[in-house]
Amino acid sequence: MTTKANSIVKPLSAVGMPAAMDKTLLRFKSLGDSFVQKVLPALIVGFILMLIWELLSSSQGATLPSPSKVVKDTWELIINPFYNNGGTDVGMGWQILASLERVAYGYSLAVIVGISLGVLVGQSTWAMRGLDPIFQILRTVPPLAWLPISLAAFQDSSPSAIFVIFITAIWPIIINTSVGVRNIPEDYRNVAKVLSLNGYEYFTKVMLPAAAPYIFTGLRIGIGLSWLAIVAAEMLIGGVGIGFFIWDAWNASMISDIVLALVYVGVVGFLLDKFIGFISSLVTRGTSN
Template sequence: MSVTNLKLKPQATPQTAAQVIALGQTASRGIDGRLSRFVTQTVTNLLPLLVTLTFFTLAWQLICSSPESSLPAPSRVLEESWELIAHPFYIGQGVDQGLFWHVFASLQRVALGYAMAAAVGVALGTLVGQSALAMRGLDPIFQVLRTVPPLAWLPLSLAAFQDGTPSAIFVIFITAIWPIIINTAVGIRNIPQDYQNVAKVLRLNSFEYFGKIMLPAAAPYIFTGLRIGIGLSWLAIVAAEMLIGGVGIGFFIWDAWNSSLISDIIVALIYVGIVGFLLDRLIALVGRAVTRGTANA
């Protein structure tokens, strides 16, 4: 038995080593393949964007480089606004702040107004979508009010609150709430009848039906409304801050215009666009996670 064992061991050892080497090579090829695909996909996605930005920047430079141009070229924007670009966290006196703090102040107002709009909008949308009586009574009012421009609400809110910050928050709330209500109501009305039949068979009460059937089924519609709402909120706060003053990206743009700082306005607009894009992607990613991919991201 011992001799047999001794003969078997040398035969098994090279085979095991070969298997280990083969597994290592396979794993290495797998990692290299995934890394190669990631790099290829990243380049494929970013290359068109980089080419477009390069072309746009060159065209902007050529068009605005003449002395008669009323708008600054990119090189001039960098020269005139370099301190603003290089020091976004600067803290000064009053409204003399870096761009980060102006954006942060605006985001605080947007967060409050948008959170209230989301809560109230989903509740009212659920009511309108579930109740035919509520839809006949409230939907015409919503359709009329949603056509009022956001800034038209600002004088009324200033008269009511007597302060700029709550007035701006109210403008955000009244701007963002309509797409949330409408999309939530549409989602509730489009719940399949089979889902409702299952709820009756399982004898779910109102709270169980709301949490287990209604919200999951309508979630893609709800997050569509939330995405539209966050975009409108960011648009509204920039416009509202131009009128109410104080620290905020909207007031910064208006103050730069009054001071004829066109380069600073261009830098601020780039900030506004990037932040708006990030807010939209954030809501889209949350929606995709909550709905398990059924909401478009």
């Protein structure tokens, strides 16, 4: 009886194992192809740029530190990003988190207000005629130009920085949302009328899904502008934050610290953009880029 059972189990295992191995191999092959196509070119170009930078910085009369010197000078900052000696003497991790906290507040407000105003402008011809010219004028004001006004209004640096982020990020969100709402296919509107959808149902089942690719385009632009704005604003308002860290390092002639901070700024900005892009792909099922 045992021999017969084993003779049945072995063929089944022989059939199942190759199929599982094939799936595993396909997954590894897919990961390998993705690495070669997307990651490897960036690594090669980055290595070449680092090599050129190293050679140029090692030449006589060079004023900027080489990559090897940057790593040597900032090694303690790299390996211990969360030290805290009190005041503004904290690690790069805390500096980044402080900046991200301000971005989170300002950007969240911009998303709520921007989408709401974008829907209003996209739906109403009168709102578009009345508000669009004002939006077009205000959006051309440089972000830092708002800082003195916000400091005068709030009398505090933190809410002033949040306001600068808000006023910087809101314009692409408003504009792209309004364009998305105006471009809803007429067939969708007709179906909504036939089904007698109320305002809430039309908003959640027709308007938002149809305009989502446009909205997320505005959100991706907005998050990038938010990160740019806070780094610049923190140079002026002071306190804990990556922007003030860069300015403080400049005043102390610590160029290597500035270079390291710029690397952190670039990486965080890249990750923020990819995060919004990932959420966009989930919500729109890959229909937006």
